[in-house]
Amino acid sequence: MTSHPAFRPRVLTGDRPTGPLHLGHYFGSLQNRVRLQAEGAELFVVIPDYQVLTDRDVAEQLQERVEGLILDYLAVGIDAEQAVIFTHSAVPALNQLLLPFLSLVSIAELQRNPTVKDEIAHSRQAQVSGLMLTYPVHQAADILFCKAHLVPVGQDQLPHLEATRTIARRFNARYAHGASPIFPEPEALLSAMPLLLGTDGGKMSKSRGNAIALGASEDETARLIRGAKTDPERRISFDPERRPEVSSLLSLVALCQGRDPHSVAEELGDGGASALKALVTEAVNEHLRPIRKRRAELAGDRGHLRAVLARGNTRANEIAEVTLAEVTAAMGMRY
Structure with missing residues (x-):
């Protein structure tokens, strides 16, 4: 070029x-x-x-x-x-x-x-x-x-x-x-x-029912994240090779908040999957709120x-x- x-x-x-x-x-x-x-x-x-x-x-x-x-x-x-x-x-x-x-x-x-x-x-x-x-x-x-x-x-x-x-x-x-x-x-x-993996741990896809749509409601987003696949380890760590599902959720928080996924994991510590999912839900809904507001206005x-x-x-x-x-x-x- x-x-x-x-x-x-x-x-x-x-x-x-x-x-x-x-x-x-x-x-x-x-x-x-x-x-x-x-x-x-x-x-x-x-x-x-x-x-x-x-x-x-x-x-x-x-x-x-x-x-x-x-x-x-x-x-x-x-x-x-x-x-x-x-x-x-x-x-x-x-x-x-x-x-x-x-x-x-x-x-x-x-x-x-x-x-x-x-x-x-x-x-x-x-x-x-x-x-x-x-x-x-x-x-x-x-x-x-x-x-x-x-x-x-x-x-x-x-x-x-x-x-x-x-x-x-x-x-x-x-x-x-x-x-x-x-x-x-x-x-x-x-x-x-x-x-970013889908909520079932597989490839995120429009047709596989494992993704959070941009136009989804905050309640629907929370429900989908609650059902996301994780693993039994309580200590949260960012390890894409060994813990792909947990690491994908950490990456999602990091992308929404402009942070490093390792620091997000350290903050969660021994909080387990429930604390991780609560943080993901908060981060996603906060990040998408203005986009969803604009989308609703345009839909009219x-x-x-x-x-x-x-x-x-x-x-x-x-x-x-x-x-x-x-x-x-x-x-x-x-x-």
Whole structure:
């Protein structure tokens, strides 16, 4: 990337509308998006609604879930006047890009993508559809249409980003004909956030019922934390290898209060799991209170949410059409 003062890096990020966003999303990604936008990045947030069909038979409650995502984005501080928030289905050029991109990867490459393998393993379908194999290429279209420079990802998403970089590299090599590359190879922006486990001790997930949603009430938050898995040791200590569940809860307090998890553990001492859970509940509810207040206010104006999405869809379409025109010209398909 360049240090030219006029350069604004483009950041592409997003979330599938499969359920409410939770604390893992907030600390792992949403906070980072707000920070990057404040630092001058041009933020693109895709809601890949078509991709819901990759691991389930039907896309349920889509309108409600899309609006819920927009509520969360605005509540945490994403500036809708600056960010481009859009749905995949509203930008037809994304799926036109999918076809040439698919021609650049082999079936074997798609089949051995570890993220695809994981999605198949956790699929809610008896048999996965062909759309599952195209999942990384769908994501490549989402990233490359706006020529994003940075993509915030977790470790588990790195294979998808590498697939995008491969597609960009192969397209440039095949069609740029020695001219300037059409697509940049986007870089991963890894989160430094410690792993937060779900309340059952497994991976925190929208679809596994083990996460605390940003829009949950304080009482619901307290109930979920009371049921969180810990261990029988009374002395509280931060030891992610030996005590992952306790350490995850300590990390959550530390993130909410801007502290070191070791000092949180020392403060709790021999208080045991009940004292730990009480502290987590207090810290989470205190930290999310202004976000939840803002979210409740925004929820009363659905027209505003629709306007945010309409504006983002219009802007995304403008950019996608320009990129598609470049692609068809490079491929010799402008008749």
